[in-house]
Amino acid sequence: MSLKELLGRKYVKRLLVARFISNFGNGMGPIAIAFGILHLDGGNASTIGLVLGAQTLSMIIMSPFGGVLADKFGRIRMVAICDIWGSLGLIVQAYYFSTDHVPLAVMLIANINFGLMAGIWFPAFSGVLPAVVGDESLQKGNGIISFVSNTAMISGAAAAGILISAFGSAVALGVDALSFLFSGFILVTMAHLNPPREPNSQSMWEDLRHGWKVFISYKWIAIVVFGFSFILMVWAMGDSVIGPLIAEQHFNGAKSWSFVITCESIGYLVGALISYRINIKYPMRFLMLITFSITIYMWSMASPMPLQVIALCAFMWGICLELWGTIWFTAMVRQVPRESLSRVAAFDAMGSFLLRPVGLLIAGPVVAWLGIPRAMESIALFSAVVIGLVLLSPSVRNMEMPTSTESNLSQ
Template identity: 30%
Template sequence: MTIASATPPPSRRPAWAGRNYTLLTAAAVVTNLGSQGALIAAAFAVLQVGGSGGDVGLVAAARTVPLVLFLLVGGALADRLPRHRVMVAANVLNFLSQGAFALLVLNGDPRLWQMMALSALGGTGQAFFGPASEGMLMSTVSGEQAGRAFAFYRMAMHGAGIGGAALGGALIAVVGPGWVLAIDAAAFAVAGALRAFLDVSHIPPREAGGGMLSDLREGWREFVSRPWLWSVVVQFAVVNAVVAAAEAVYGPLVARDDLGGPGPWGFALAAFGAGTFCGALLMMRWKPRRLLLAGSLSIFPLALPSAALAVPLPVMALAAVMLLTGVSIEVFGVSWMTALSQEIPEEKLSRVSAYDWLGSIAMVPLATALAGPVQSAVGRTSALWGCSALIVLLTAAVLCVPDVRRLTRRTGPVAASAPADSADTEGALGRLG
């Protein structure tokens, strides 16, 4: 008689997809499904009560301003407290603010100041959530499988975002923006419940610090001590700004005047979304040895959409360019997350992430505000070529930084809390390479 083996069946999940990683990914999918549709719903909620395009911009800006103001505080707090508690508290704030927004819209008479105030609360929640979330994710995965794990996480987020935008647009047409906002509020509640079950026992207890300002100064020292880190963040402060100006301001204008209206522009943006999904899929298999060299080279294609709009290219050619750009940005994104996770000490991840976030978004409102005056001064075509030129020049400048070219993928987590100086870093990277 054959005796059944007592060996448990192998897990269907890969080794890098542990409990925390699975919970984080599931929660991110839920929130992205709701939030992408809610962004569209908020704009239509303003228009539904007779608001203008300028009013839509005010509601969007009301969300961005507190996000910029509170990011550094959020990063310091997430490195001081258990990160999952910060994430859950931020989700609760987003649930309450978005739920109140939904009730106002469903009751039929929301005021502009009310929508701006609730959007500001949502931005505040995001300011505290973002650094805590990145720190939690990067402390959950380490070693040679980190890149694959980050790629899958981003692929799941992008897939949910694409689906959420499509579903949200359809639901707005059927049931109205208020119910889409209510669904987003419910998504925050579900995601917060999932994140409450995160296990943080593997994270060492935080040592008592000297206060919030001391924590921020320590995070700043960590940030500026690494040339590869601050140089890329400075690069993206400008790159993100000019890309936002091109896509949010010039793109719709070119579509209106030369491409046949919003439909072709929406198709091009959908191609970009598909590209991000394909790029994340690529990075699940490709592990470039020199992380930031591969990532920085992939930024050059970001100059192509502005150039394509300057010509302008036909719709299908523009969509192909946007698809390539989506793939490229994911090559950079996964490489960047992997570099942060292996080079930054765990107890400082959220503060460094906050400086990264702040640099990435701080100039976006200014660039979008100045896009119109710049177009009036030099013409739309020249402005778009200028966007492309800035991206190329800044990317070339970043590649002149030795640490960007030399930083090499490791197979284990960062070993020390103190940042190395440039010479020590280059020596360590040379040995590991």
């Protein structure tokens, strides 16, 4: 299917608009909350880690239930509800930041609420694209969605540095919150594309057990998810907590870190363009090898190297992450039975993000103990060890990309 034909499908453009709007806010959010906290009286790395860690932990807790809810009540409907409800807490948080007095409880409640919604959103979104573009156009459709989403992320990250420097974090946080609200209202109009599942006699716990059995039946999925949880822990420590500290101490604060994150987001965009045409026989082997880019990225911040070098490393990591998103999603959708997809995606999200809150919480204490250079060197080397261990598994190295949708639970 050509790009013109793909874009001509009903609802594709509507989905693209929704993803652009919400990802513009996503580009702003991490930068705005990090520097918003650092600019508060008493704000520090440990507070950033606590707030973002609480958000991720709540997402992890909700993820398996989110997959069941998405399969049961309709995936697009649940994505829309999550966008709208999650935005409400972020609007309240933005208001408090505008007063320069933000109780820790407000940040925790707003971000825990958003995390709970994300725990439903991620597994639910796995079923949105197949409903809109069909199975035969999954990889191309995902590539286009990623391209638009990452263009928005770049724009949001670049705008965040300007807005924070000129007006403070409250404005950027407000834009972030409203972006989810508008995106949710657009997606409500598409909810009928994913009707609720036919009622059955299974309880939620039985649905969860079934989803877990399907998840672990694919060894390559289970092993990669386990390993990637450590990779995302390292990324969270460097990208969300220690990176902003380095920018404050060695460079030009929010503007400098916004530049780094913008380059990372440009990497997403380039990765989306590559993924539109790439065909890899052994996708997991390829993806794990390019994941060494996180090792280089973290190491670049140890000294730190010049800002342009850090930004280049972030760019390469961004390409890697985007290729992960597209190729991983395509492989999973082609092999996992459609009726179990959201539940398997839920365990994927839960497992992948499992150690992220740990990374966010320990980043501050690790820096206090080792100092920034030793901390960054340690987590860089740790990431390399994890990648090497995952590659030792034959089921990961030798997994071949299926050419059509399969439901083979014997793998």
